[in-house]
Amino acid sequence: MNEAESVRALLVTVAERGAGEQIVPPVADLIGRARRSRRRRQTVACAVVLAVAAAVAVPQAVLDRGPAERSVAPSWQGYPATGPGTAIALAAGRWSRLPSAPIPGRSDAATAWTGTEMLVWGGRVADSARADGAAYRPSDQRWTVLPPAPLTARFGMAYTWTGAVLFVWGGGDTTADGAVYDPAARIWRLLPTSPLSPRTDATALWTGREVLVLGGRSEDGRALVDAAAYDPATSRWRSLPALPAPPDHPVDYLVPVVTGDQVYVWAPWAHRVHTSPNTIHTNYAVDLFRFDTRTDTWSTPELTGDAPAGARQPLWTGREIxxxxxxxxxxxxxxxxxxxxxxxxxxxxxxxxTMTHGPIDDRNGQYVWTGAAVISFDNAGAGAVWDPGADRWTTIPDAPRAPAESASMVWTGTHLLIWGELGPPESAGLSYGS
Amino acid sequence: MAARSDREREFAEFVALRYADLVRTAVLLTGDRGHAEDLVQRALLAVFRSWDRLDRVANAEAYTRTTMVRLASRWWRRRWRAEVPTQWLPDRPIGDHAPDVDTAEVVRQALASLPWAQRAVLVMRYFEERSEAEIAEVLGCSPGTVKSRASRGLAALRAVVHIEGVSGRERG
Structure with missing residues (x-):
């Protein structure tokens, strides 16, 4: 038996043990789900039906709110009570379809809301990385194609909106180049060489002065914890101190959120040690670090209460994480x-x-902050909205098409735009708002 | 109506025929049965939406398997790791003479500890027996990257279990 056959034999054993013997194909359930999904898509195609559905779909049940969680801290009172981004307005919202885009729908695109347009660039269509992009302007419901970028096709890039340009760096086949797109001038500019090594899956954060690029993975899949800052005003990079993870806390990946001058970074780690020649013991936990962008220093914040056991999509509201x-x-x-x-x-x-349990919380959903509430969706299109003042979730009408994971989502100030679908390349998109 | 019912019948036959095999592959990609079934079912729903464009079962299986890898990759990117608890995974003895059950558990743990891209390459290369060119297309990287990831993944497996065969050659 050669090595490839040996490896296959091992994997077959692992797969068969993990799957077990009783694997019952859920044929009827899948057909039913496929029919429901198809019906939802057909509903979108009929504007009249959609309008009726939206009118009927009034705010739904208030879910699972325990009296123990009702206490509201003073700072929680400061969120807007009126306006299109509030939970009450969103609960009465309705879905509409975006006009077809001039580029194929995709996942993992760099996405930004400029104040007037949604920009999308790169990402992947089916299995192919893309180097094209487009802008959608809700005011006249028009798409325009972006000028060609000076970058190779890619996904897994770090990106952020700086208030003036879309910053894109790294990703693709483990690259270390980047560019900024200026929508006012409709031009791309290449970035100077970064002090960071090539990587994918880094995160870019706009601090108000600089773009911080943090973490990511090297070509061989190692988690990286170093960082650098790019100043758009001077077009210069500078190195930043790496996240000070202890040697026995090898980081698996980083999850950062910027709160003005401070960046909070979750760092899950797993440390495997041989406690005897034939025994492996695994220690693991999630460390939280804070980076002060004014002094370029890392610290470990001293916090009280029940820290989250996992962090995936932290949001900054301007008051709270x-x-x-x-x-x-x-x-x-x-x-x-x-x-x-x-x-x-x-x-x-x-x-x-701790927040009240929401209807999407166990479904690996996607979360968007609107300025006054959190909207969440699962990948079947079910949605809910969370009111931060009342700590209350309310269901909203199902999306007529299930938003793909890694779809582009932006809050425009009045509507949620979702673009990019799972499955065959399509250029469909949705808008939700009151 | 007839077309719809034909499509549903063909899809049902495909699911009945291939579901168990797809779940076994998904177990290797995600690390456990629950997430594996979730992955397979989501992929199958995507396949059903494209059924009319597929050349039935042969293409459907390839499309399903590719969709599974893409979906699992997205889950990983979104930090939902199918790699969840270890508390019920006792520390395992490792070595040439360990029973198959323990060896499989050690391999499963080693696989789960690999970076996603290496794990996906090992599963596609050695379990699904795809070529480096096919894997490169699925993962959106070069064949050279596939080769280096396979090499690193194998090295990680060799660190915890004895793998028979002296050749490290990769099939092209």
Missing amino acids: IVPAAFPYRPGSGPIVVNLRGSRLDPADGRWR
């Missing part, structure tokens, strides 16, 4: 955890508070 429900970090495999709850942190008092 919202950490929507996420599976607790653990290396290895095991049972699915349910009844997950998000957490909220007011940096001013340094205390974590």
Whole structure:
């Protein structure tokens, strides 16, 4: 038996043991789900039906709110009580379809809201990386194609909106180049050489002065914890100190959120040690670090309350960090955890508070902050909106097409735009708002 | 109506025929049965939407398997790791003379600890027996990157289990 056959034999054993013997194809269930999904798509095609559906789909049940979570800290009172981004307005919202885009629908695109347009660039269509992009302007419902970028096709890039340009760096086949797109001038500019090594899956954050690029993975899949800052005013990079993870806390990946001058970074780690010649023991946890962009220093914040066990899509509201429900970090495999709850942190008092369990919280959903509420969707199109003042979730009408994972999503100030679909390349998009 | 019912019948036959095999592959990609079934079902729903464009079963299987890898990759990118708890995974003895059950568990843990791209390459290269060119197309990288990821993934497996065969040659 050669090596390839030996490896295959091992993998077959692992697969058969992991799958077990009783594998029952859920044929009827799949056909039913496919029919429901098809019906939803057909509903979109008929504007009259959609309008009726939206009118009927009034705010739904208030879900799972325990009296123990009703206490509201003073700072929570400061969110807008009126306007299109509030939970009450969103609960009465309706869906509409975007006009077809001039480029194929995709996932993992660099996405930004400029104040007047949604920009999308790069990403992947089916299995192919893309180097094209487009801009959608809701005011006249028009798409325009972006000028060609000076970058190779890619996904997995770091990107952020600076208030003036779309910053794109890294990604693709593990690159270290980048560019900025200026929508006012409709031009791309290449970035100077970065002090960072080539990587994918880094995160870019706009601090108000600089773009921080943090973490990512090297070509061989190692998690990286170094960082650099790019100043768009001078078009210069500078190196930043790396995240100071202890040697026995090898980081798996980084999840950052910027809160003005401070960047909070979750760093899940797993450390495997041979405790005897034939025994492996795994320690694991999630460390939280804070980077002060004024002094370029790292620290470990001292916080109280129940810290979230997992962090996937932290959001900054301008007052609080919202950490929507996420599976607790653990290396290895095991049972699915349910009844997950998000957490909220007011940096001013340094205390974590648990959020009410929401209808999407166990479904690995996507979360968007609107300025006054959090909208969440699962990948079947079910949605809910969370009111930060009342700590209350309300269901909203199902999306007529299920938003793909890694679809482009932006909040425009009045509407949520979703673009990019799972499956065959399509240029469909949706708009949701009141 | 007849076309719809034909399509549903063909799809049902495909699911009945291939579901178990797809779940076994998904177990290797995700690390456990629950997430594996979730992955396979989401991929199958995507396949059903494209059924009319596929050349039935042969293309459907390839499309399903590619969709599974893409979906699993997205889950990984979105930090939902199918790699969840270890508390029920006892520390395992490793060595040439360990029973198959323990060896499989050690390999499963080693696979779960690999970076996503290496794991996906190992599964596609050695379990699905795809070529480097096919894997490169699925993952959106070069064949050279596939080769280096396979090499690193194998090295990680060799660190925890004895793998028979002296050749490290890769099939092209």
